[in-house]
Amino acid sequence: MAPIIVVIAAGEMGAAIGQRLRLRGADVRTSLKGRSDATIARAKAAGLVAIEDDAKLVADADFVLSVMPPGEAKNLAARLAPVLTALPRKPVFADCNAVAPETVRDIATVVAPTGCVFADIGIVGGPPPKEGDGSPRLYVSGEGARRALALKDFGLDLRLVEGGIGEASAVKMGYACMTKGSQAIGAAMMLGAMRNRVAPAVKEALGDSLPELLGYSGRQMPRMFPKAYRWVAEMEEISKFLAADPGASQMLAGAAKLYQQIAKDFEARAADGTVAMIEGFLKN
Numbered sequence: 001m002a003p004i005i006v007v008i009a010a011g012e013m014g015a016a017i018g019q020r021l022r023l024r025g026a027d028v029r030t031s032l033k034g035r036s037d038a039t040i041a042r043a044k045a046a047g048l049v050a051i052e053d054d055a056k057l058v059a060d061a062d063f064v065l066s067v068m069p070p071g072e073a074k075n076l077a078a079r080l081a082p083v084l085t086a087l088p089r090k091p092v093f094a095d096c097n098a099v100a101p102e103t104v105r106d107i108a109t110v111v112a113p114t115g116c117v118f119a120d121i122g123i124v125g126g127p128p129p130k131e132g133d134g135s136p137r138l139y140v141s142g143e144g145a146r147r148a149l150a151l152k153d154f155g156l157d158l159r160l161v162e163g164g165i166g167e168a169s170a171v172k173m174g175y176a177c178m179t180k181g182s183q184a185i186g187a188a189m190m191l192g193a194m195r196n197r198v199a200p201a202v203k204e205a206l207g208d209s210l211p212e213l214l215g216y217s218g219r220q221m222p223r224m225f226p227k228a229y230r231w232v233a234e235m236e237e238i239s240k241f242l243a244a245d246p247g248a249s250q251m252l253a254g255a256a257k258l259y260q261q262i263a264k265d266f267e268a269r270a271a272d273g274t275v276a277m278i279e280g281f282l283k284n
Contacts, residue, residue, distance in 0.1 A: 002027045003062040003150070006091070008076060009035060010043035013136075014067035016127030017096075017156065019046035020135065024154040031057055055083045061091040063151070064116070067123075071233040073097040077110040084114035092144040094119040100173055100240035101166030108142070108165045119144030120165045122172025128155065141167035173241040177252065180231055181238065183224055184255035186217040187262065190281035191274060199284040218282055225275055229263035232256050 004027045007018040014030070022028040030048040032040050043050055051057040058064060058080065066076050073095060084093065093116040095107050108118045125136030135157040140148050142165040152158045161167045193202040206214040224231075235256035242249040258274075265273030 003154075004029065004060055005151075005154075006030065006058055006061050006064040007048065008064070008066060009068055010039050010046065010048060011067065011069075012042070013123065013127050014065075015039075015042045015046040015048065016129075017065070017067060018043075018048045019130060020128040020155045021151070022047050023130070026154050029057055029061070054080060055086070058083050058087060058091065060089070061087075063148070064091050064093045065096050065121075066094065067096045069230050069233060070097050070099045070103070070237050073099055073103070074107050074110060077107050081110060081114050084111070084116050087114075090114070090116045092117050092119055092147050094121050094140075094144065094148055095169075096121040096123055096138070098123075098172055098176060098234045098237060099169055100237045101170050102240055103237060104169040105165050117144035117147060118142055118165060119148040120168040121148065122168040122170075122175075124172060124175045139168040139171040141165065170241065173238050176234060177238050177241070180234065181252060181255055183217075183220055184235070184258050187221065187224075187258060187274070187278055190217075190221070190278045194277045194281050199281045203281070203284060221278055221282060225262065225266045228259045228266060231259045232263065235259060 002025050005021050006029045007014050007021070008031050010018065010030050010032065018028045018030060028048050029051050030043050031052065031054070032043060032050045033052060064080065066073055068076055077095070084090070093111045095104050095118070099107070104120050111118050119140055120142040122139045123136050124139065128135045133155070135155060138156055138158050139161050140158055141161040141163050145160055149158050149160065161171060189202070193199040203214065235252050239249045239252040239256065242252060262274050265275045270276060
């Protein structure tokens with residue numbers, strides 16, 4: 001019998017993971033409560049079954065995968081807790097969000113009274129494509145980790161991290177600190193060069209000594225703009241992850257503020273905002 005897997009929400013990553021699981025034989029459900037037209041269309045394109053009633057959504061489920069923006073993860077756990085508590089057969093509840101170890105342990109305390117086994121999953125890489133075998137790496141730890149490894153049979157690259165709740169999220173935080181943190185530094189460099197009217201010279205210097213880095217920034221920056229609003233909370237979570245080192249923590253908290261401004265300017269299409277200036281650097 002095909003496993004029943006609940007994937008919430010149907011964002012870019014959630015919908016793609018749900019689609020991969022469905023194409024490999026799982027019965028995949030989602031919730032579209034309060035979601036945008038774009039999310040509804042994405043879920044439909046992925047072939048996910050939308051169920052509005054939470055009790056029916058999780059009934060007989062084998063896994064519940066929370067794939068949310070970081071700031072919404074705890075609220076989802078709290079929302080589902082009553083219906084999970086009422087289930088006679090408990091699913092594995094897997095938090096798959098970009099959150100600090102401290103945050104995922106907090107979410108686990110919300111889930112614990114339901115009787116569900118908890119798995120901490122940190123996703124590294126982009127959404128799995130519809131065609132082919134590629135998959136992001138899903139690092140998993142905690143009590144439910146070994147049960148979650150069953151998802152490998154449905155096209156996901158699960159990798160066990162020995163230890164308790166928080167270890168897998170720490171892997172994600174470390175990875176995102178380098179990838180998304182470096183993009184924030186790149187954006188800051190471009191803004192500084194533009195404001196000081198030296199963009200061509202800075203690009204020349206980077207092209208001479210660090211061409212790979214310049215090429216990477218040129219490719220990634222335009223892709224970042226529509227995602228910047230999601231990265232704000234993620235940078236805040238990384239700042240928590242680095243709390244023992246105040247200088248590093250403050251740097252990532254600053255990155256959160258930068259992404260917040262980029263998101264605001266992108267939405268407003270501000271003619272003289274941060275997005276326009278970064279685009280100006282790339283075109284210079």
